[in-house]
Amino acid sequence: DAKTTQPPSMDCAEGRAANLPCNHSTISGNEYVYWYRQIHSQGPQYIIHGLKNNETNEMASLIITEDRKSSTLILPHATLRDTAVYYCIVRPRRDKAAGNKLTFGGGTRVLVKP
Amino acid sequence: DVKVTQSSRYLVKRTGEKVFLECVQDMDHENMFWYRQDPGLGLRLIYFSYDVKMKEKGDIPEGYSVSREKKERFSLILESASTNQTSMYLCASMLSGSVTQYFGPGTRLTVT
Numbered sequence: 001d002a003k004t005t006q007p008p009s010m011d012c013a014e015g016r017a018a019n020l021p022c023n024h025s026t027i028s029g030n031e032y033v034y035w036y037r038q039i040h041s042q043g044p045q046y047i048i049h050g051l052k053n054n055e056t057n058e059m060a061s062l063i064i065t066e067d068r069k070s071s072t073l074i075l076p077h078a079t080l081r082d083t084a085v086y087y088c089i090v091r092p093r094r095d096k097a098a099g100n101k102l103t104f105g106g107g108t109r110v111l112v113k114p
Numbered sequence: 115d116v117k118v119t120q121s122s123r124y125l126v127k128r129t130g131e132k133v134f135l136e137c138v139q140d141m142d143h144e145n146m147f148w149y150r151q152d153p154g155l156g157l158r159l160i161y162f163s164y165d166v167k168m169k170e171k172g173d174i175p176e177g178y179s180v181s182r183e184k185k186e187r188f189s190l191i192l193e194s195a196s197t198n199q200t201s202m203y204l205c206a207s208m209l210s211g212s213v214t215q216y217f218g219p220g221t222r223l224t225v226t
Contacts, residue, residue, distance in 0.1 A: 032213065041220070041222075042220065043118075043204050043206075043219050043220045044206075044215075046214045046216065049214075101173075102149075102157055102159075103157060104156045104157045105156065
């Protein structure tokens with residue numbers, strides 16, 4: 001799986017958009033970008049994923065650069081409940097469960113301030 | 115919404131005790147996973163199961179066993195708990211062919 005680099009922490013004002021960057025310069029053509037987050041003392045929560053097109057769902061938007069070497073997760077209107085560690089993961093889609101284990105790096109610790 | 119529940123949020127056990135951690139999912143997912151999460155070490159896969167009665171070792175299976183007698187339930191067993199098994203244990207489930215894992219709330223186990 002390709003290595004990812006994320007800033008260790010960032011602050012965001014409540015009600016503003018939070019833009020979380022992720023670098024994945026060694027990404028392969030068949031690798032997807034996934035985002036999960038983990039609120040303190042809870043299990044990780046899936047947010048969104050994409051291959052090359054930008055994606056949006058009810059939680060967030062994912063913007064992937066044309067060369068696919070980096071991406072940005074956008075939380076459009078951050079709330080205090082969005083305070084969490086956000087993990088960017090790059091890996092191919094695998095059919096067998098054996099290949100689907102998740103490995104989280106350090107992630108970005110996001111603090112949403114009132 | 116997919117729901118993954120774990121039997122306990124917090125558990126304190128003594129060294130040498132046999133410990134059972136239970137995980138139940140309500141979405142008919144074929145795949146279930148047990149991870150542990152430790153500061154500085156991230157998420158590590160202990161065991162996973164891709165069908166009833168089927169199981170495979172993950173990266174750190176030593177000291178653990180699992181049981182999957184029913185599709186919705188995946189149990190993690192610590193045969194003889196040790197202090198180095200103090201950790202946050204996370205269960206996840208996933209539909210075959212999907213890319214999304216759904217996690218339970220976690221069980222924080224302390225072995226004294």
